[in-house]
Amino acid sequence: MIVFDQVVKRYPGDYVGLGGVSFTIRHGELVVLSGHSGAGKSTLLKMIPAIERPTSGVVSINGQDVSRLRASAIPYLRRNLGLVLQESRLLYDRNVFDNVMLPLVITGHPPRDAARRVAAALERVGLGGREREMPAGLSGGEQQRVAIARAIVNRPSILIADEPTAHLDAAYAREIAALFKSFNEAGVTMLISTHDERLFMEWRPRRLVLGKGMLIRDLAA
Amino acid sequence: MKNWLYLHSHAIGIAVRRLLRQPVGTLLSALVVGIALSLPAAGYLLLDNVASLARGVSGSPELSIFLSNEASRADIAAMDKRLGTDGDVASYVFVSRDEAMRQLERSGLGDVLGGLAANPLPDAFVVTPAAADPALYQSLLARFGEWDKVEHVQLDSAWVERLHALLELGKSSVLLLALLLGIAMVIVTFNTIRLQILTQRHEIDVSRLLGATDPFIRRPFYWFGSLQGLLGGVVALATVWLAVYALAKPVEGLAATYGAVFSLSGPGAQESVALLAFAALLGWCGSELSVRRHLREKLS
Helix, strand or coil: CEEEEEEEEEECCCEEEEEEEEEEECCCCEEEEECCCCCCHHHHHHHCCCCCCCCEEEEEECCEEHHHCCHHHHHHHHHCEEEECCCCCCCCCCCHHHHHHHHHHHCCCCHHHHHHHHHHHHHHCCCCCCCCCCHHHCCHHHHHHHHHHHHHCCCCCEEEEECCCCCCCHHHHHHHHHHHHHHHHCCCEEEEECCCCHHHHCCCCEEEEEECCEEEEEECC | CHHHHHHHHHHHHHHHHHHHHCHHHHHHHHHHHHHHHHHHHHHHHHHHHHHHHHHHHCCCCCEEEEECCCCCHHHHHHHHHHHHHCCCEEEEEEECHHHHHHHHHHHHHHHHHHCCCCCCCCCEEEEEECCCCHHHHHHHHHHHHCCCCEEEEEECCHHHHHHHHHHHHHHHHHHHHHHHHHHHHHHHHHHHHHHHHHHCHHHHHHHHHCCCCHHHHHHHHHHHHHHHHHHHHHHHHHHHHHHHHHHHHHHHHHHHHCCCCCCCCCCCHHHHHHHHHHHHHHHHHHHHHHHHHHHHHHHC
């Protein structure tokens, strides 16, 4: 469960990123976050893995107050979240396998089991058998799928995606959206920010609409 | 424990890959570190060789009892008897004036001595005291000086003291040199790691996002610095051995011209391991300082 309670984020120069946002996302929900550029979508998403800390208010994940988490505890929070960002953020000097393997290396997973998990994650995103390829040789959509495989390889209960289809053409974007829906059907809580809500509309997600750092609409599924 | 080993082996793998990715840079860094370390290492080795030479010739100071020209065979025999029964004397040898002359000729002064009409050297006893005790030396010096037909008694320790003082000075200089070059090596590693952090920034950011802890991110840099130091240590060791190999024959030849037998010895197993460990430790120190400074900046 993700809870935002009167979350405010102010930046130097008194620029308001979030102006007191409150909502609760229950386990297994599919939530689409939308709004214009500068509405506060990325700021809100960055609060969940504690990339950003609120100026005031509380952000809690599964009962844990993330806003007051010690710096040394943040990595352990992130290990339980799947993060997909606008850019795929792959390591271009490593092949697909090593990229997807990285979260498991970080957690010190036994190599043999880790290799099985990587293969399964790549299979899940439709890149089975392409482990040895280098990211630079993949299309934008394929790179984003590698990033998604990396996000799910640790089997997180929450997946957060910040504009995951921003740089993809319509066909690739639909593939990615379908992939997210399949994860949600498997029980993963999804919070996806997007400029293009239509991609997800056929699955009737809950919609949170931000404007100028405020939650202006919360449309139930 | 298994997990700890796995994480370290992973970090070593990354560090080795980073070293191999820039072979020229790695080689140059190892050469810089190696040459910097070889200077104090060679200095230490030289002092060690000189010290062992000094130990060989100055186990304990000797007293030379020079007899007057009037000393007869009977006087010499009496002195020999007295020395033989003296409890403060460990050993002694009689060096006749003819023997002393031959020794001087062997040392290369034959041409000078050949011009003399008569042998000017006195008969002498060379005495080794029973204990290494400065008070005993002084007591023997006074006692032998009072004997009849003794011209002069000399304690041959001044040059040994001077040699030891020079060795001490040499040790301090080598220590100072090692300290300065050690600091230089730490700075070299500090800078290399800083550049590494800059080039690996993307990987660091991604790893942090995926839940990497600070030790996970720092570990490869520590290993990188230590391995670079170790490579430098290997270069230093090779340089020292090369120098020993190149200088061994000329030094032996030089010693032979003085009628001495001396050969340069290279670093032993213990010294080699100490040098490599010291080099790796300095590399680790440079990494630690760099990582603390630059990864902290990254976090803020």
